Amino acid sequence: MSPLPAGSVIGILGGGQLGRMIGSAAARLGFDVHIYAPDDSPPAARVAALHWQGTYDDRDTLRQFAESCDVITYEFENIPVETVEFLVSLGATVRPSAKSLETSQDRLTEKRFLNEIGIETGAYEAVDTVSDLETALEALGARGILKTRREGYDGKGQVRLKTRDDLAAAFDAIGAVPAILEAFVPFEREISVVIARDADGNMAAFDPSMNDHSGGILRTSIAPSGLSDTIIAKAVSMGETLARETGHIGVLALELFVLEDGTLLANEFAPRVHNSGHWTPEGCLTGQFEQHVRAVAGWPLGPVTRVFDVEMQNLLGEEALAPPESFGADAVVTLYGKRDAKPGRKMGHVVRRTGRA
Template sequence: MSPLPAGSTIGILGGGQLGRMLAGAAARLGFDVVILVPGESPPAARVAARHIDADYEDEDALKMFAEACDVITYEFENIPVASIAHLTTLGADVRPGIKSLEVSQDRLSEKQFLNVIGIETGRFEPVDSVEQLKTALEAIGGDGLLKTRRDGYDGKGQVRVRSVDDLAAAYSQIGDAPAILEALVPFEREISVVIARGVDGQMAAYDPSRNEHESGILKRSTAPCGLPDDVISRAMDLAGTLARETGHIGVLALELFVLEDGTLLANEMAPRVHNSGHWTPEACATGQFEQHIRAVAGWPLGPVTRHFDVEMENLLGEEALAPPQSFAEGTILTLYGKRDAKPARKMGHAVRRTGRA
């Protein structure tokens, strides 16, 4: 496909803050945006040219969506794979495509895939019953993190398991769902690499960020990450391998644990723009949202030069309701337009310059 000219229409499956920021980036490049997401007034729909209010599995709506768009992308990884397949049968060009989605929707399949393509992870075991959980706990050394294979995010769908006395309660807490037990990794820090891959295979990786979590939710990301150049280079290479092996078009993120000796172990991937890359629009020549739009539209990728050291902090719940003057001078705010400031809900983020690059 030739690069899309300005004035073309890009479709986005999903209507949250990532879709909202993607829609803004697309509009700045001259594209119209159509959002398909169920709900009367989701954040992304309020900044798009058109909103199709329908379920992701509504075939009539998918047909309407395909006919309205020149290319289609998605803002989160829980879009049904069958919906992407159906759009493809209708002749739609969907980017990143099915492979990245399939790999990332199931934690067990994801870790198995990462290992197959040469990206190491911590030890893990599949769990489908309390009895299997007991065997898995023994196999990883008696302490681990039990996670649902599907749908968990921001600390949801997971529970710490420390002894055989916890098994039944832990499995019940995740809804007796198919799960994975992960060994605890003694990491020194967590980083993520946000990388883009174009239709021509060109790739561009942002400087890795150091990530800090609170209660399972990313609270802040800082760049640079403070690691030696050789570790950074290996992290970028791993992200490049993932993008290449999935045939990904667009932006993806690879979260990595860094051990004391510099060993890198993958935590998880996200086949989309990522929370840990929210600092890039302010600090880099091309931000992750514009980069994703460039990639799916078939444009050349933009430069990812970082102009200054930076910290991004997520604003959770009522933190986003603070008056603008309460933030430090020079803080750049992005608010997501969500109606209800629920506790621990991501409502916006703040970006601060911390030094010269």
């Protein structure tokens, strides 16, 4: 596909805040944006040229959407693989491909894939029954985190376990669905590599950020991470391997645990722009949303030089309703346009530049 000229249409599957920020970046580069989402007036649709409202198995509406777009991307990883495959069967260009999507949708498949391409993870066991859970917990040292294999995010669909816990109740709590038990990892810190790959295989990685989670939800990301150049280079190399082996086109994020001795273990990856990269538009010459648009549109990747030290903080629930001045004069606030400030819901984020890089 030749580079798309300004005025072309970029379609986005999904209508959440990531689609809203991708769409805004695309509009700034001169593209029109069409959103496909089943919801009525989702956040992304309200900054787009057109909103196609339909379910992800509505083939008639999907066909019309595909005919209106020059390239299609997606903003979250739970888009059905069948939807992407159908769009491709119509002749649509979808970036990233279904492989990135399919691999990341199932935690067991994801772990196995990462191991197969040489990226080490913590120990894990497949769990389909309570009996499996008992065996897995014993194998992993009497402690672990039980997670559904599919869906679940921001701490949902997971339970921390010890041997004396009620395992049947824990399995029921996640819906008694196929699951994975992950061993506890004694990490010193968590980081993520946000990296872009274009259709020619060129890659550009942002500085890894140090991430802090609470209740399974990302609260802050800080760049630089404070890690040595050696560890950073290894982390970026792991991200490059992942992008190359999936044939990914666009931005992806690889979350990593850093052990006290500097060992890196992969936690999971997201085949899309990522919450831990929300600082990049304010901290770098090119932000992750513009970079994703560039990659899927066939443009050269932009420079990812970090020009500021930054701290990004997620705004959850009613935190986003605070007066703008309360965030500080140096704060850049991004709100997602969500109408209900539910507890624990990501409503926006704030980025503070803490110094020159």
